[in-house]
Amino acid sequence: MKMRAHHVAKAAYACVEARQNEPNKKKYGAIAHKLPGMILQNGLAQATGFLLAKGAGASEHLMLLDDLKEVLRAGGTVTVTSGEALHREIIAADLAKTLKYTRAALEASGWIKRYVQGVLRVTATGDDSGEQEG
Amino acid sequence: MHARLFHLHTLSALHCGTGRSVGVVDLPIARARATQLPIVPGSSLRGVLRQEIGARDADLERTLFGPRTIKDNANSFAGALAVGDAHLLAMPVRALAGILCYVTAPFILRRYARDLADVGLTTLEIPSPANREHALVPTDSVNLLDNNTLVLEDLDLGAQRNALTLEWARIIAARVHPHETSGQTDFIQRFAILPDDILGYLSETATELRTRISIDQDTGTVKKGALWFEEHLPAESVLWGLYALSDSNEPGKPKRADALAQALPASPTLLQLGGQAGVGRGLVRLLTQEVAA
Numbered sequence: 001m002k003m004r005a006h007h008v009a010k011a012a013y014a015c016v017e018a019r020q021n022e023p024n025k026k027k028y029g030a031i032a033h034k035l036p037g038m039i040l041q042n043g044l045a046q047a048t049g050f051l052l053a054k055g056a057g058a059s060e061h062l063m064l065l066d067d068l069k070e071v072l073r074a075g076g077t078v079t080v081t082s083g084e085a086l087h088r089e090i091i092a093a094d095l096a097k098t099l100k101y102t103r104a105a106l107e108a109s110g111w112i113k114r115y116v117q118g119v120l121r122v123t124a125t126g127d128d129s130g131e132q133e134g
Numbered sequence: 135m136h137a138r139l140f141h142l143h144t145l146s147a148l149h150c151g152t153g154r155s156v157g158v159v160d161l162p163i164a165r166a167r168a169t170q171l172p173i174v175p176g177s178s179l180r181g182v183l184r185q186e187i188g189a190r191d192a193d194l195e196r197t198l199f200g201p202r203t204i205k206d207n208a209n210s211f212a213g214a215l216a217v218g219d220a221h222l223l224a225m226p227v228r229a230l231a232g233i234l235c236y237v238t239a240p241f242i243l244r245r246y247a248r249d250l251a252d253v254g255l256t257t258l259e260i261p262s263p264a265n266r267e268h269a270l271v272p273t274d275s276v277n278l279l280d281n282n283t284l285v286l287e288d289l290d291l292g293a294q295r296n297a298l299t300l301e302w303a304r305i306i307a308a309r310v311h312p313h314e315t316s317g318q319t320d321f322i323q324r325f326a327i328l329p330d331d332i333l334g335y336l337s338e339t340a341t342e343l344r345t346r347i348s349i350d351q352d353t354g355t356v357k358k359g360a361l362w363f364e365e366h367l368p369a370e371s372v373l374w375g376l377y378a379l380s381d382s383n384e385p386g387k388p389k390r391a392d393a394l395a396q397a398l399p400a401s402p403t404l405l406q407l408g409g410q411a412g413v414g415r416g417l418v419r420l421l422t423q424e425v426a427a
Contacts, residue, residue, distance in 0.1 A: 036159065037158075037345065037363045039158075039339075040158070040159070040341075040343050041343050043287070043288045045288070095289065095290075095291075096266070098288070098289075099331065099332075102335070102339060103335075106338075107158075109158060110157050110158040113158070123358060123359030124359060124361040124362065125356055125357075125359055127358040127359055
């Protein structure tokens with residue numbers, strides 16, 4: 001038997017590692033750092049809606065939404081196959097599902113953020129952590 | 135050992151943290167491991183009380199908290215004051231009507247009632263919401279829309295006015311605002327008992343999150359990587375806990391617990407608890423008027 005957190009972590013690791021050679025990986029990393037805070041401050045629907053809206057002009061937002069969907073799928077929270085479908089699922093959710101999705105999304109975004117720091121080496125301000133002073 | 139009850143009322147955002155975390159928030163607040171409900175560790179409160187009391191009476195500090203340094207066994211003794219963790223009793227949450235609502239849940243009230251009974255104070259039956267999508271509010275609540283809906287953050291809950299909920303609101307309000315009628319009224323009209331699940335959810339997602347940065351002195355812009363999230367218990371939160379006083383253990387200086395209780399700071403006392411004091415966080419009122427029967 002495998003712990004649920006390990007399924008989620010494994011998926012998050014794979015998603016973030018796949019962004020290693022993306023030209024906008026620093027922007028992706030900066031948004032990934034902010035995603036858990038965004039969910040807490042604005043709610044899951046607003047946060048995913050923001051990623052969807054901003055994605056039209058800045059693809060790193062859609063990349064992150066897609067990765068969030070992948071990690072939620074791995075944890076068995078949703079079965080949707082696209083970032084947009086994830087947002088639709090979230091805004092259609094009843095109270096019980098909203099509680100469940102929010103907790104799962106916080107966990108998933110926490111893992112993504114952790115691997116952005118550990119694998120991509122991108123800081124919260126979108127800088128390479130190797131360039132940090134001190 | 136005389137168990138006594140204390141309450142904390144936060145006047146500004148309160149950050150009693152656990153250091154840098156690997157979770158979703160960089161600097162989270164302390165929470166009970168099993169319930170994930172916010173707490174203020176007894177050690178935080180004890181340390182602040184020691185500083186407060188020690189500044190005006192070094193002998194009393196020694197009696198209550200024990201010696202600061204222990205040179206040998208002959209001069210060591212246990213302090214007479216034990217301070218437990220403070221647990222969340224009611225948390226202010228954004229409400230569509232009435233600006234905010236002080237929320238609690240049957241799970242919390244059961245533990246609060248047990249402690250009230252333990253120190254000999256009156257307690258009541260605990261009402262439970264009809265189901266996980268309904269809340270109970272006092273009969274004169276100002277938080278309802280269309281007389282039957284309570285909107286908290288993004289959650290729409292059915293609501294039922296309830297006399298027992300009013301009585302609980304009065305009990306808590308009287309302890310948090312003992313000499314202030316307007317403060318009691320404000321609390322009572324904005325009180326709600328939520329289903330346990332909803333309270334648990336809000337205690338994790340409706341705490342105050344502050345984004346902080348650090349400025350590079352040379353460039354005047356954000357330092358590389360210096361952006362982080364801090365979690366706080368919002369201002370107007372209410373917590374409760376137990377403390378206990380024993381007779382003095384100090385060799386050659388016998389003092390009765392009741393005499394030591396009289397020497398504690400008058401209630402309510404303004405304290406600064408937790409981190410970020412320099413930016414105005416952590417102002418709390420400590421209320422200790424509840425004496426064991």
